[in-house]
Structures are given as C-alpha cells and as structure tokens.
Amino acid sequence: MIRIECQPILTAAEMRAAENAVIATGVSVETLMDRAGTAIAEAVRRLAGTNEVLILCGPGNNGGDGYVAARVLAEMGVPVRVAALSEPKTDAAKSARAGWLGPIETLAEAKHAPILVDALFGSGLTRPLDAITTPTPNRSPADAGAQDRPLGERLEFSWAPASARERSVVECLHSLGNAALLSIAVDLPSGLATDSGQALSTPPVFDLTLALGAVKPAHLLQPAARYCGQIRLLDIGVPTVSQAEVLKTPSLPTPGPDSHKYTRGMVAIIAGTMSGAADLAALAAMRAGAGYVTLLGDSQGPPHALVRTPFSDQALANDRIGALVIGPGLGRDDTARARLEAALNAGHPLIIDGDALRLLDPDHIKALKVPVILTPHAGEFDALFGKSDTDKITRARDAATRANAVVVFKGADTVIAAPDGRVRIAQGASDWLSTAGTGDVLSGAIGAMLAAKLDPLDSACAGVWLHGDAARRLGPAFIADDLAEALRSARASL
Numbered sequence: 312m313i314r315i316e317c318q319p320i321l322t323a324a325e326m327r328a329a330e331n332a333v334i335a336t337g338v339s340v341e342t343l344m345d346r347a348g349t350a351i352a353e354a355v356r357r358l359a360g361t362n363e364v365l366i367l368c369g370p371g372n373n374g375g376d377g378y379v380a381a382r383v384l385a386e387m388g389v390p391v392r393v394a395a396l397s398e399p400k401t402d403a404a405k406s407a408r409a410g411w412l413g414p415i416e417t418l419a420e421a422k423h424a425p426i427l428v429d430a431l432f433g434s435g436l437t438r439p440l441d442a443i444t445t446p447t448p449n450r451s452p453a454d455a456g457a458q459d460r461p462l463g464e465r466l467e468f469s470w471a472p473a474s475a476r477e478r479s480v481v482e483c484l485h486s487l488g489n490a491a492l493l494s495i496a497v498d499l500p501s502g503l504a505t506d507s508g509q510a511l512s513t514p515p516v517f518d519l520t521l522a523l524g525a526v527k528p529a530h531l532l533q534p535a536a537r538y539c540g541q542i543r544l545l546d547i548g549v550p551t552v553s554q555a556e557v558l559k560t561p562s563l564p565t566p567g568p569d570s571h572k573y574t575r576g577m578v579a580i581i582a583g584t585m586s587g588a589a590d591l592a593a594l595a596a597m598r599a600g601a602g603y604v605t606l607l608g609d610s611q612g613p614p615h616a617l618v619r620t621p622f623s624d625q626a627l628a629n630d631r632i633g634a635l636v637i638g639p640g641l642g643r644d645d646t647a648r649a650r651l652e653a654a655l656n657a658g659h660p661l662i663i664d665g666d667a668l669r670l671l672d673p674d675h676i677k678a679l680k681v682p683v684i685l686t687p688h689a690g691e692f693d694a695l696f697g698k699s700d701t702d703k704i705t706r707a708r709d710a711a712t713r714a715n716a717v718v719v720f721k722g723a724d725t726v727i728a729a730p731d732g733r734v735r736i737a738q739g740a741s742d743w744l745s746t747a748g749t750g751d752v753l754s755g756a757i758g759a760m761l762a763a764k765l766d767p768l769d770s771a772c773a774g775v776w777l778h779g780d781a782a783r784r785l786g787p788a789f790i791a792d793d794l795a796e797a798l799r800s801a802r803a804s805l
C-alpha cells in the first residue's frame with residue numbers, strides 16, 4: 312500500500328491506455344487482474360486480522376478483481392464470503408469468477424461481515440446505481456446453507472425479475488457498510504464518476520480506498536473524495552505518467568549564514584477597505600518564512616515586525632519586492648481600482664486574490680508581463696472564467712491557459728494548474744478551513760514562496776501545502792489568525 316502523495320493522476324481513459332500499453336507487450340488482462348486481486352487480498356489480510364471478509368463483486372473488471380481477491384484470501388486461510396450483483400460480463404471477470412470455488416450469495420441477501428470489500432464498480436461506471444435491481448438466486452443462501460457449503464459448490468443465479476426481497480444496490484451497500492467494522496473500496500467506492508468526481512449515486516463513506524495502478528480524479532475531487540476515506544495506491548505493474556499529480560510535500564530553501572532579510576524574500580501586501588484581511592495575509596507571509604513583509608495601506612496592530620507604509624506609487628516601486636499580494640480586503644471602489652491598476656503596472660510578480668479577481672478579466676491578466684498566481688474560490692472562478700459543468704481539473708487547466716497564469720482553484724479539493732498544462736491537486740484538506748480569512752492566509756503564504764524565488768507553480772503548491780498542513784495541525788474550530796501562526800509549525804515540519 313503506497314501513499315498517494317506526488318503520484319500521477321489518471322482519468323479512466325488514460326488508465327485504460329496505460330493498461331493497454333502493458334497488454335500490448337504480451338501481458339494479459341487476466342494477469343493484470345491477478346496482480347490487482349492479489350494486491351487487494353494482501354492489503355485486506357493485513358487489515359482484517361481473523362475477521363470474516365465479505366467481498367461484493369460487480370459485473371465488470373472491478374468485480375473480477377474482487378473474485379481474485381476472494382480466491383487469494385481463501386488460499387491464505389482468511390474467512391471470506393462473496394456476494395455478487397450479477398454474472399460477470401467481461402472475459403477476464405468470468406475467468407476470475409471461475410477461480411473462486413466458494414459459494415456466491417446475492418447482494419440483496421448477503422449477511423454483513425466485519426470487513427466489507429466493495430468490488431461492485433470501479434472506473435467503468437457510467438450511470439447511477441439506483442435503478443439497478445439485483446437478481447434473485449433460485450435458492451437463497453440461507454435456504455441452501457451457503458455459509459456451510461464446501462468450496463467448489465456454487466449457487467447459480469436465475470435472472471428472475473424483482474422479488475419482494477429485492478433491494479437497491481445503494482441500499483445494500485449502505486446497510487453492509489454501516490454494519491462493517493472496516494469498509495474497503497476496490498479502486499473507487501461504487502457510485503462515483505472517475506473523471507469528474509461526481510457522485511452518480513451516493514455510496515457510504517468508506518474507511519479505505521485501494522486505488523489500482525494509479526490515483527484517479529475521483530479520489531481527490533469533491534464530492535467523490537469524501538466517500539473514499541484513506542486512499543492507498545496498489546502497484547499492478549502498469550507504468551503511469553501524467554501532467555496531473557497529487558500535491559507533494561515541498562522542499563523549501565532554509566536560511567544560511569549568508570542570508571539576510573531580503574534574500575529570504577520581500578513580500579508587499581496591498582491593503583484596502585477591510586484591512587484585517589491584508590493583515591492576515593501579511594502575518595501568513597511572515598510565518599511562512601518571508602524575510603521582510605510590508606503592508607501598503609492603512610492597518611493597525613501587531614505584529615511589530617510588519618512594516619506598515621502608506622500606499623503610494625513610490626512605496627510600490629521598491630525593486631526588492633519579490634511578490635506583491637493584491638485582493639484580500641481590497642474592496643471594489645475607486646480606490647481599490649486605482650491600487651489594482653498601480654499594482655499591475657509595478658512590474659512585481661503578483662498574487663491576485665479576492666476582490667481584485669472581481670475587477671479583472673482573463674485577457675487583462677494574460678497581457679501582464681510578470682509571473683501571476685490567481686487564487687479564486689468557486690464564486691470568484693465563475694465570475695472570472697464563467698460557469699461550467701466541466702470537471703474542476705479541466706476548468707482550472709483551461710483557466711490557467713486562458714489567463715497565462717498559475718490558477719489555484721480553491722475549495723475542499725484545491726486544484727492548482729499552470730499554463731503549460733501541469734496540475735497538482737491537494738488531498739485531505741481540513742473542513743475546518745471553511746472559516747473567514749483562511750483564503751487571505753493562503754495568499755500571504757503563497758506570496759512568501761514566490762518572494763523566495765520558487766517558480767510560480769511551485770510557489771502555489773508550497774503555499775497550499777503549508778496552509779493544509781497548518782490546518783490539520785490545528786484540529787477543530789481554529790480561526791484564520793491561528794492558521795497564519797500555525798504556518799510556522801508547518802514549515803518546521805519540513
């Protein structure tokens with residue numbers, strides 16, 4: 312089981328292409344399925360202990376993985392039962408099923424087990440599960456004493472129409488999931504759309520998802536990600552590359568004997584009508600490691616290390632400024648517009664956030680001659696780039712190309728895109744970040760990274776990582792001020 316940080320993220324089609332490239336070298340689908348099922352079995356055995364395992368198998372290759380896992384677990388001496396939704400459809404799944412010598416229960420009538428493994432649907436799901444009804448076996452497992460039947464004897468499905476006992480797949484999944492001590496999804500919790508991260512149906516929340524061969528968008532994008540629990544990758548010997556990767560722990564420069572405050576990086580924050588927001592960005596830039604932070608505009612209070620200067624074109628014309636943050640608490644009045652205009656003309660690398668995003672259009676941003684990082688939340692993104700039903704990765708990537716800027720598309724599933732098509736997606740954000748001012752903190756943290764001369768994509772990634780790590784350290788009910796302070800602990804952990 313491999314941690315997913317830094318791993319390539321593949322769409323369903325990209326994963327199929329990667330698998331096909333391996334198959335073209337002479338490796339059969341059955342061999343890949345065998346590797347997948349064996350890896351699942353090994354992972355499940357480590358977690359299951361002596362507990363009984365119930366594996367739910369669907370009609371496709373996800374179900375095939377389940378049958379292989381069941382066979383291997385049984386060979387390992389782990390108590391395991393199989394319940395199926397229907398007969399397998401693919402050749403590989405049929406051959407995997409043939410290798411399972413135990414009984415097969417129907418999904419609707421399967422009794423729960425302490426360990427639930429969902430191998431109903433993976434990356435092939437294209438429509439909701441709700442409409443599915445389960446076939447009725449000609450004998451129920453209970454009638455036939457399925458649990459006691461020797462290996463080798465199996466129940467045959469009859470494809471009879473709905474019976475009184477028939478239940479929807481979603482309902483079965485939820486009740487078996489609720490009753491389990493530990494629930495594990497094979498590749499994806501059944502019901503999720505692999506590429507968009509939409510929930511075609513609502514699965515239960517799993518404890519663990521075992522991604523096969525590669526991380527998929529649905530492991531990271533909302534709403535799908537909330538159903539996955541912990542995510543671990545299983546290697547099935549399929550080489551994968553992608554321009555999209557899971558956000559990694561950054562490697563940041565630390566001060567040395569030759570460092571001074573300006574070599575550490577100077578960040579300027581432009582204040583506006585709500586100076587608290589600019590104060591938060593400034594504090595965040597300092598705690599993220601900037602050597603010098605100046606706040607241009609009106610604000611008061613600590614920290615004393617923050618250099619407050621009235622806003623002026625002259626103050627802006629400081630060559631030492633390595634990153635200029637504009638937008639947090641800027642307002643949208645004439646003063647805000649004038650300050651934004653001055654900032655765009657100052658020639659410093661820019662982080663554009665909050666109100667400033669509402670005063671610009673993509674063409675204007677594209678015309679800028681300096682590195683630019685945009686940090687919109689969903690509302691700001693829609694206002695700037697237009698609404699769309701396309702998936703968040705594509706939207707972020709298209710926006711980055713259109714504005715020729717790094718785009719940090721915020722949310723519980725922050726997607727960071729560069730104009731060259733590279734994408735990084737954050738995992739495991741704390742939901743407690745949903746509090747006022749945390750976006751201001753992010754812009755300041757990214758400012759510190761850009762001023763430290765990281766390239767724009769790396770700056771955005773490092774800022775998002777520090778922000779996410781700081782939030783996780785704080786636990787519940789923190790406020791943005793706490794988050795800015797905690798950036799220091801996040802940096803110290805590197």
Ligand SMILES: NC(=O)C1=CN([C@@H]2O[C@H](COP(=O)(O)OP(=O)(O)OC[C@H]3O[C@@H](n4cnc5c(N)ncnc54)[C@H](OP(=O)(O)O)[C@@H]3O)[C@@H](O)[C@H]2O)[C@@H](O)CC1
Nearest residue numbers: 330343344347371372373432433434435436437438439498
């Ligand atoms: N390819 C490989 O080499 C390897 C792949 N691997 C594994 O394969 C998984 C992908 O397999 P997959 O493509 O067969 O898709 P899967 O997720 O099992 O489901 C599709 C099946 O379900 C059906 N179906 C869809 N929606 C439905 C619905 N609502 N209600 C009812 N049926 C519905 C659909 O039918 P159809 O839409 O064609 O009518 C089709 O039969 C992947 O996640 C990984 O676990 C590994 O073994 C490694 C090697």
Ligand SMILES: Nc1ncnc2c1ncn2[C@@H]1O[C@H](COP(=O)(O)OP(=O)(O)O)[C@@H](O)[C@H]1O
Nearest residue numbers: 688721722723740742744745747748749750751
């Ligand atoms: N439910 C959530 N789970 C995880 N992160 C979230 C959630 N909601 C918001 N965030 C993060 O919190 C920050 C909020 O930023 P933003 O919406 O700009 O707030 P503000 O303008 O109040 O500072 C972003 O970094 C975003 O990614």
Ligand SMILES: [K+]
Nearest residue numbers: 429432497499
């Ligand atoms: K599954």
